[in-house]
Amino acid sequence: MRIFKNHGFSRFARKAALDDAALRVSISAAERGLIDADLGGGVIKQRIARPGAGKSGGFRTIIVFRARDRAVFVYGFGKNERDNIRDDELTEFKRLAALLLSYDDRQLRVAIEDGALIEVSDDKTVS
Numbered sequence: 001m002r003i004f005k006n007h008g009f010s011r012f013a014r015k016a017a018l019d020d021a022a023l024r025v026s027i028s029a030a031e032r033g034l035i036d037a038d039l040g041g042g043v044i045k046q047r048i049a050r051p052g053a054g055k056s057g058g059f060r061t062i063i064v065f066r067a068r069d070r071a072v073f074v075y076g077f078g079k080n081e082r083d084n085i086r087d088d089e090l091t092e093f094k095r096l097a098a099l100l101l102s103y104d105d106r107q108l109r110v111a112i113e114d115g116a117l118i119e120v121s122d123d124k125t126v127s
Contacts, residue, residue, distance in 0.1 A: 001027065001031060001068060001069065001070065001071065002069070002070045002071075002108075002119065003023060003024060003027050003070070003071045003072075003073075003119070003120040004070065004071070004072045004073070004108075004112075004117040004118060004119055004120060005023065005072065005073040005074075005117070005118050005120060006072065006073070006074050006116065006117060006118075007115060007116065007118070008074070008075070009061075009073040009074055009075060009076055010118050012075075012076040012077075013073070013076065016050075016059060016076065016078070017051050018048060018051070018059065018076070020120045020121045022048055022049075022051075023048070023073060023120050024120060025048075026046045026048050026061065026063075027046075027063075027065075027071045029046070030044060030046060030063070030065060030067075030071070031067060031068070035065075039062075039090055039093070039094075040094065041093075041094035041097050041098065042064055042065060042066060042094070042097035042098065042101050043062060043063070043064060043065070043090065043093045043094055043097050044062075044063050044065045045060055045061065045062055045063070045085075046060075046061050046063055047059070047060055047061075048060075048061055048076075058078075058079065059076050059077065059078055059079070060076065060077055060078075060079060060084075061073055061075070061076045062074050062075040062076070062085065062093055064093070064096060064097040064100045064101060065097075066101050069101075070100075070101070070108075072100050072117065073120075074093060074096060075089075075093070
């Protein structure tokens with residue numbers, strides 16, 4: 001499973017102090033079927049705890065996801081910032097999912113080289 005984040009999500013994660021280990025844990029849970037919300041079209045929503053706190057007051061992440069293949073963190077927000085995403089946003093996330101999930105290895109490499117996608121570091125200590 002390859003895990004990525006787009007540039008906007010990377011900026012959000014840095015400000016929120018979410019490290020790559022927290023992102024890997026979230027995807028590991030999704031791979032085990034522990035998905036907080038399947039929004040359809042290759043888009044899921046996962047909760048991630050704030051560092052040093054629980055998930056209930058933590059962050060919500062929107063992820064383009066295909067099991068055993070790839071996950072791309074595309075959007076994040078604090079529960080205290082907004083309740084949920086709007087229908088028009090979900091439509092755009094589904095369009096983005098269709099695009100990102102169609103990328104072959106060459107297209108992924110180009111996206112990484114261009115800085116559009118950042119691969120989440122692979123730490124084998126997370127299960």
